[in-house]
Amino acid sequence: MASEILKPAKGRLLISVPFLSDVFNRSVVYLTEHNEKGSIGFILNKPLDIKINTVIEDFPEFDVNVYYGGPVQQDILNFFHKSGELITGGYELKDGIYWGGDFETFRILADAGNLNPDDFRFYLGYAGWAPDQLDDEMKISSWFIKESKPSDVFNEEPGTLWQKVLKEMGGEYAIISTFPENPSVN
Numbered sequence: 001m002a003s004e005i006l007k008p009a010k011g012r013l014l015i016s017v018p019f020l021s022d023v024f025n026r027s028v029v030y031l032t033e034h035n036e037k038g039s040i041g042f043i044l045n046k047p048l049d050i051k052i053n054t055v056i057e058d059f060p061e062f063d064v065n066v067y068y069g070g071p072v073q074q075d076i077l078n079f080f081h082k083s084g085e086l087i088t089g090g091y092e093l094k095d096g097i098y099w100g101g102d103f104e105t106f107r108i109l110a111d112a113g114n115l116n117p118d119d120f121r122f123y124l125g126y127a128g129w130a131p132d133q134l135d136d137e138m139k140i141s142s143w144f145i146k147e148s149k150p151s152d153v154f155n156e157e158p159g160t161l162w163q164k165v166l167k168e169m170g171g172e173y174a175i176i177s178t179f180p181e182n183p184s185v186n
Contacts, residue, residue: 005145006146006147007138008031008034008039008135008138008143008145010034010093011147012031012145012146012148013028013031013165014029014134014145015027015162015166016028016029017176020142023070023071024043026181027043027045027162028044029043030042030153032099034134036131038129038130038131039128039133039134040126040127040128042069042126043067043068043070043123044067044153045158045159046067046158047067047158048066048068050065050066051063051065051066052064052065052066052120055077059107062110062115063117064117066122066123066124067123069124070128071127072127074125075124075125076125076126077123077124078099078100078122079100079120079122079123080093080097080098080153081098081119081121082119082120082154083109083115086105086109086114086115087101087109088101088102089101095148095150096150121153121154144166144169152165164177
């Protein structure tokens with residue numbers, strides 16, 4: 001398919017194959033860790049129908065959806081942002097995308113209206129793999145891998161992200177992006 005086969009790595013996207021039939025069905029996962037201890041990522045294209053101020057009690061009005069990050073620790077809220085210069089303590093993942101940071105600073109800046117909601121994504125839960133588990137899934141062709149861009153993480157149309165990233169990969173991947181979700185109704 002591609003001239004260079006990418007391997008899982010921090011800052012890359014995992015794109016599920018079309019017929020993966022579990023919670024990762026047509027998911028695009030942003031990897032935040034991949035090493036000998038395992039892998040961690042967040043599903044980018046499964047928004048929940050809730051806003052951040054409904055998840056956190058007494059949180060100021062801040063127009064940001066919360067996303068389903070994955071099946072692990074769904075009671076934990078994580079966030080990505082592009083405000084590393086304002087919110088200290090975050091971990092830069094790639095290309096100015098930060099994971100976490102001083103939440104109290106975030107709360108104060110959000111309350112004062114000093115942050116752009118488009119620069120933030122919140123996730124309940126995450127996707128996690130034990131050591132070698134993701135590599136084993138790669139061997140059975142459960143995922144495609146693509147380099148990420150900030151516009152993938154902060155995508156305004158998460159419902160079309162799976163198709164979009166496959167089309168960008170071109171060739172056979174672009175054809176795969178057109179596969180119907182349920183081939184029996186095709």
